[in-house]
Amino acid sequence: MLNIGCHLSSSKGFLAMGKTAAEIGASTFQFFTRNPRGGAAKALDTDDIAAYRAFAEAHGIFPVLAHAxxxxxxxxxxxxxxEFARNTMADDLARLEYFPGSLYNFHPGSHVKQGVEAGIALIAETLNTVLRPGQTPRVLLETMSGKGSEVGRSFEELRAIMDLVEHRQLLGVCLDTCHVYDAGxxxxxxxxxxxxxxDKTVGLDRLRAIHLNDSKNPFASHKDRHARIGEGSLGLDTFAAIINHPKLRHLPFYLETPQEDVxxxxxxxxxxxxxFLNN
Incomplete structure (x- = not known):
């Protein structure tokens, strides 16, 4: 079975997101933990979370992917x-304990003239501060397109971060199709x-989610502009190959394509x- 969902607004709560996912034929979904431009998160509504968890179990919606x-x-x-990054991540991970099996995705960051090695060290330092043995959310490093001073534009950079993290068993990767194609x-x-x-650089066992996005840019452009599936430079056949690939088809897939509505x-x-081939 293809486990696929999309990015939904969390403004109306988790139960509302779960119902929307079911209505559009999704079996999972992604949401921002707070305003994507930063700020404090809303207080958790435990009644809403309990209702969502019951609904999700009944409708087979799993796993929820929270985006920093x-x-x-x-x-x-x-x-x-x-410091904001550390505090935000720690708060987000504590909240996700209400969602067993949840995933937490974040962009590694931009080193801004410090150099890639310094950026990698600082990212690992943050992760070593916030990761705790026994936590249930898996933290995912997202593959990046390589624009500006982004860290995570190569599999080698992701592996370098992981190698410096003490509790690296809590880490995984979210592969963004637009980003990696734009990255080369x-x-x-x-x-x-x-x-x-x-697989040779990071390990396919660490690949835990895939963002399905076509690209408005040509190959190796090192930009980041998502397109609807089949309307960009990757094309529909590429996505059919990805979702049916024997090494990928078991993963959850999340759409982040530009849409007017759900x-x-x-x-x-x-x-x-x-x-999707059901075999």
Whole structure:
């Protein structure tokens, strides 16, 4: 069975997100833990969470993927920005304990003229501060497109971060198809080769989620502009190959494509389900 969902607004609560997911044919979903530009998170509504968990169990919605705000920069030069990142991540992970089996995805950050090695060290420092043995959420480093001074533009950079983290068993990777294609990994013509390189560098056992996004840019452009599935430079056949690949088909897939409303996600989910081989 294809486990696929999309990004939903958390403004109306978790039960509302679960119902929306079910209505559009999704079996999982992603949400921002707070305003994507930063700020404090809303107080948890434990009654809403309990109702959501019952609904999710009844409708087979799993696992929920929480996305950290874009302003979270673990390797910023400014120590106050790094402190915000640490505090935000720690708070988010504590909240996700209400959701067994949940995933927490974040952009590793931008080193901003400090250099990649310094950025990697600072990201690992943040993770060593917030990760705790026994925590239930798995923390995912997202693959990045390589624009500006982003860290995480290569599998080697992700592995370098993990190697410096004490509790690395709590880490995983979320592979964004638009990002890795823009970064120079040819998913269109060499999907098997890309997966082989990922396995040798990071390990496919650490790949826990995939963001399904087409790209408005050509290969290796080092930009980040998502397109609807089949309407960008990757093309529908590439996504059919990804969701059916024997090393990927068991993973949860999350759409982050540009849409006017959630109905657009429903159409893409139906399209991808029509291309999924149930064998």
């Amino acid at each position: 705000p874009y302003t979270l920069n673990c390797c910023a030069a400014d120590p106050h920005i790094r 990994y040819d998913l269109v013509h060499d999907l098997d080769g890309v997966l082989e390189r990922f 109905a657009g996600y429903g159409q893409e989910i139906a399209l991808l389900r029509s291309r």
